[in-house]
Amino acid sequence: METPEVEKCRTGSSGQPDEIDSILEKYRGRKDALIPALYDIQKVMNYLPESAAVKVAEALEVPVSKVYGVATFYTLFSVKPRGKHIIRVCESAPCHVLGAMNVVKELERELGIKVGETTKDGRFTLELTSCLGTCGVAPAIMIDDVVYGNLTADKIPHILSEYR
Amino acid sequence: MEFYRSHVLVCGGTPCVLEGCKAVRDALISEVRRAGLAGEVKVVETGCLGPCDMGPIVVVYPEGITYARVGVKDVPVIVEEHLLKGRAVDRLVLGTGAKEKGVVSYERPPYFELQQRIVLRNCGMIDPDSIDEYIARDGYRALAKCLTEMTPGEVIDAVKESGLLGRGGAAFPTGVKWSFTARATANQKYVVCNADEGEPGTFKDRLILEGDPHSIIEGMAIAGYAVGADKGFIYIRGEYVLSIERLERAIQKAREYGLLGEDILGSGFDFDIEVRKGAGAYVCGEETALIESMEGDRGEPRLKPPYPGTCGLWGKPTVVNNVETLANVPPIILNGPKWFRGFGTERCPGTKVFTLTGDVNNKGLIEVPMGITLRQVIYEIGGGIPGGRAFKIAQTGGTSGGCLPKELLDVPMDYFSLPEAGSALGSGALLIVDDSHCIVDIARCFMKFFKHESCGKCVPCREGTDRLYEIVDKVAQGNGRLEDLDLALELSRVMQVASLCGLGQAAPLSLMTILQYFGDEFREHIVGKTCPAGTCGF
Numbered sequence: 001m002e003t004p005e006v007e008k009c010r011t012g013s014s015g016q017p018d019e020i021d022s023i024l025e026k027y028r029g030r031k032d033a034l035i036p037a038l039y040d041i042q043k044v045m046n047y048l049p050e051s052a053a054v055k056v057a058e059a060l061e062v063p064v065s066k067v068y069g070v071a072t073f074y075t076l077f078s079v080k081p082r083g084k085h086i087i088r089v090c091e092s093a094p095c096h097v098l099g100a101m102n103v104v105k106e107l108e109r110e111l112g113i114k115v116g117e118t119t120k121d122g123r124f125t126l127e128l129t130s131c132l133g134t135c136g137v138a139p140a141i142m143i144d145d146v147v148y149g150n151l152t153a154d155k156i157p158h159i160l161s162e163y164r
Numbered sequence: 165m166e167f168y169r170s171h172v173l174v175c176g177g178t179p180c181v182l183e184g185c186k187a188v189r190d191a192l193i194s195e196v197r198r199a200g201l202a203g204e205v206k207v208v209e210t211g212c213l214g215p216c217d218m219g220p221i222v223v224v225y226p227e228g229i230t231y232a233r234v235g236v237k238d239v240p241v242i243v244e245e246h247l248l249k250g251r252a253v254d255r256l257v258l259g260t261g262a263k264e265k266g267v268v269s270y271e272r273p274p275y276f277e278l279q280q281r282i283v284l285r286n287c288g289m290i291d292p293d294s295i296d297e298y299i300a301r302d303g304y305r306a307l308a309k310c311l312t313e314m315t316p317g318e319v320i321d322a323v324k325e326s327g328l329l330g331r332g333g334a335a336f337p338t339g340v341k342w343s344f345t346a347r348a349t350a351n352q353k354y355v356v357c358n359a360d361e362g363e364p365g366t367f368k369d370r371l372i373l374e375g376d377p378h379s380i381i382e383g384m385a386i387a388g389y390a391v392g393a394d395k396g397f398i399y400i401r402g403e404y405v406l407s408i409e410r411l412e413r414a415i416q417k418a419r420e421y422g423l424l425g426e427d428i429l430g431s432g433f434d435f436d437i438e439v440r441k442g443a444g445a446y447v448c449g450e451e452t453a454l455i456e457s458m459e460g461d462r463g464e465p466r467l468k469p470p471y472p473g474t475c476g477l478w479g480k481p482t483v484v485n486n487v488e489t490l491a492n493v494p495p496i497i498l499n500g501p502k503w504f505r506g507f508g509t510e511r512c513p514g515t516k517v518f519t520l521t522g523d524v525n526n527k528g529l530i531e532v533p534m535g536i537t538l539r540q541v542i543y544e545i546g547g548g549i550p551g552g553r554a555f556k557i558a559q560t561g562g563t564s565g566g567c568l569p570k571e572l573l574d575v576p577m578d579y580f581s582l583p584e585a586g587s588a589l590g591s592g593a594l595l596i597v598d599d600s601h602c603i604v605d606i607a608r609c610f611m612k613f614f615k616h617e618s619c620g621k622c623v624p625c626r627e628g629t630d631r632l633y634e635i636v637d638k639v640a641q642g643n644g645r646l647e648d649l650d651l652a653l654e655l656s657r658v659m660q661v662a663s664l665c666g667l668g669q670a671a672p673l674s675l676m677t678i679l680q681y682f683g684d685e686f687r688e689h690i691v692g693k694t695c696p697a698g699t700c701g702f
Contacts, residue, residue, distance in 0.1 A: 031459070031460050032458065032459050032460040032478075033460060034460035034461075035440075035441070035442075035443050035457065035460060036440075036441070038443070039402070039441065039443065060460075062460075066461075069462050070460070070461065070462055073445060073462040073463065073619075074442075074443035074444045074445050074463075075443075075444035075445065076402050076403075076443040076444035077443055077444075091609070091612070091613075092364035092365070092563065092609070092613055093364050093365065093522075093559070093563055093595055093606065093609050093610060093613070094364060094365045094521035094522055094593075094595055096606075096609040097521075097522045097523060097595065097597055097601060097606070098522065098523075129444075130362065130364065130446055130613060130616065130617060131362060131363070131364035131365065131366070131446075131563075132403055133361055133362075133366065133367040133369075133370045133401065133403065133404065134178055134179060134182070134367060134370075135364070135365050135366070135367055135519060135521040135527070135593075136179045136216025136217055136367060136519065136520075136521065136527045136528045136529065137179045137182055137183070137216060137217055137219075137527075138521060138522075138527075140182075142403065145405050147178060147182055148182060149179060149182045149183075150182070150183070150217065
């Protein structure tokens, strides 16, 4: 069963239909603006539901299949509902060498979910990601737009508490 | 212009931000004010200074003393002792300490000693949000020189003569690249800055953009003048939040100063820049995939030729240059190609920005002359391997580069010597791994990356990256077969010659070098069913 938070994401109650229309207004007819348009919509909807993809296709005059193709190609887009906060753990070599897997295990333990899942309260989604470009302070994670580096398992509970 | 007796520079690069540099900066400002020094001491937030795992970094000028790991609680001591009484705070100083006790004169840490800074000339020296500080350090003078004293052809000749090679990894001569676009006839041409830095272990472009955004704007404007383009785009990773903010502000400032826009410096030359965000795809660092992405498509590489130089963004002639390449352009124009050739080697003039990561004492951002050896970088600048462990491998060029054993530590690092040793210089990422790690586990991490990042357009890469991961994973699980290693090598060779773009061509390199130098460790996993490092769980 879906939790209220996830349900909210699914119906997009935080992003009203007319809000999407007003986002798309500035991109109307601009095929090259697909990625910026998806960024803007995801910002208010938290993910890219099919209904929004259809509207984007109409506004930008591209096929829906292309919108879906682009939305599923890039890792920063999601066509599935996600938690309020996205935790992205870098799994590339520099972080791997310095213990990224310990960080992943601790996050899974603290959140009670596996990689790719969302917590029951809809607050966190845990994902793995390729290099975040903060290898000088590896291992690193990003929560939404904020990077955390030089991580060890014992730092995780404190970091998560800022978002709970 | 106001004058101050001391400048306190606080590194504001992303790694230092993570360690709390903003709070340190705020504390410094209020403590300086409290001590009544606000009129004499200026606190400036700068770009990256380099030693990223020792942040927050604070430097006090004119003495040039670098403090590492500065916390808010250290601020009153620095202000009281250093800024008020003129005595350095020994316990925080990065470096060897004072030659004479009580004298504020310090040896520069070896970390900086071997470095030569052309690209990073302003990083950590100026406030990246201040166009005036950039201009005060000769900023936009190269652009002015081009527009007032040089023809576009002369600009291209200067860049050609400098021998500058593309710093994104492919090492194509920049001047030659520009000449293709300059020669093409079209009603519209573009300059694109490739800031889609995704190679694992690389974070130089992020820190160049955060630390000196105007150098990229100036480099792009010069490129635009040289090739006849009036429009530029910076394609940057969506994750680089601070770089994007600083770029946007810098572009706005440059417009206000008349250094972007119409009729720049009254020369009749128009040029403007727009920032485009990527959305998370490693392959978009490949220039034709990047162009596809900018046009609003999946970032899948195009068949070449035609090359972007003649048929790029929206089918128009397009120059695509890496961030570091563009940052080299203004100093080359200003000081001349001969000056540039005074750095580095005959075949590879200039410097290279490297990012040191992994099991090394000093991780961070460095700029050294081309041709420096791996050993010098790891031991003299990087401070060696931590915890008394032994060196095992160095991977040069990021995950798409090769892995070198200790026997090859004296190979010069440039775009020709490293490929001759079986590796690549690539984007300048350096990953150091000590002997506590299992080579199979490391190889699996590399292969997982390419399996995930292959765009799927061409078969050799799409299938090859999948199968290579499968083979290595089987070895790590204790189910490997010796004949699979031969299969992996054969498949690797096919991928190298038959893949459509650099991603698939480079994907097998790390595994090939690992099998060449550490094949025995693979065979121990397969035949002896043991993992010498104790990492693989069987």
